[in-house]
Amino acid sequence: MNTNQTSINYGLIGGMAAIALSLLYYLMNVSGFITWGAWFSYLALGATMVMAGLAIRKAQDGFIEFKEALKVTFLVWVIGTILTTLFMYAMFNFIDPGLVDVQKEVTMEWMEKFTANMDEETLDEINKRIAEEGFGLNLKKSLLGYGVGLIFPGFIIALIVSLIIRRKNPELEV
Numbered sequence: 001m002n003t004n005q006t007s008i009n010y011g012l013i014g015g016m017a018a019i020a021l022s023l024l025y026y027l028m029n030v031s032g033f034i035t036w037g038a039w040f041s042y043l044a045l046g047a048t049m050v051m052a053g054l055a056i057r058k059a060q061d062g063f064i065e066f067k068e069a070l071k072v073t074f075l076v077w078v079i080g081t082i083l084t085t086l087f088m089y090a091m092f093n094f095i096d097p098g099l100v101d102v103q104k105e106v107t108m109e110w111m112e113k114f115t116a117n118m119d120e121e122t123l124d125e126i127n128k129r130i131a132e133e134g135f136g137l138n139l140k141k142s143l144l145g146y147g148v149g150l151i152f153p154g155f156i157i158a159l160i161v162s163l164i165i166r167r168k169n170p171e172l173e174v
Helices: 003-028 030-035 037-059 066-095 099-114 120-133 139-165
Strands: none
Touching (some): 003 030, 030 037, 030 099, 037 066, 037 139, 066 099, 066 139
């Protein structure tokens, strides 16, 4: 079994499942889509990471080294999140540009809750950053989010999944 092809296939499946979950969450609760929607799509990616690793392990008579498991699971994440990043970019810029207003509203509500006890200087700095960055999801923000997401939570999840599914072949140990 080709591990790269398996990872690609499961990455595509995971990405499409994550997009489907995101769309479902969007239809149920638009503001929730902004705040918690991505975390639910991570469940689909995590599940497909596990399935890909287990498929490779099964094809190798029930054994998979940690290094190989990490390669497989992380590649699933990389491919799945490319799809979800493109989807989110399309949602904000083409499908529903009104999401920017929802994002702004949700952010302002969050700011009111969590900045109530902050000093004036910190609040000014936060407001300055928001004014500079603005709202919405442009190409730069999408790529930055993708890059950061590869490390956290992506690589962390891949490490955990790989640690769980690894199984050394005792015949190969010296």
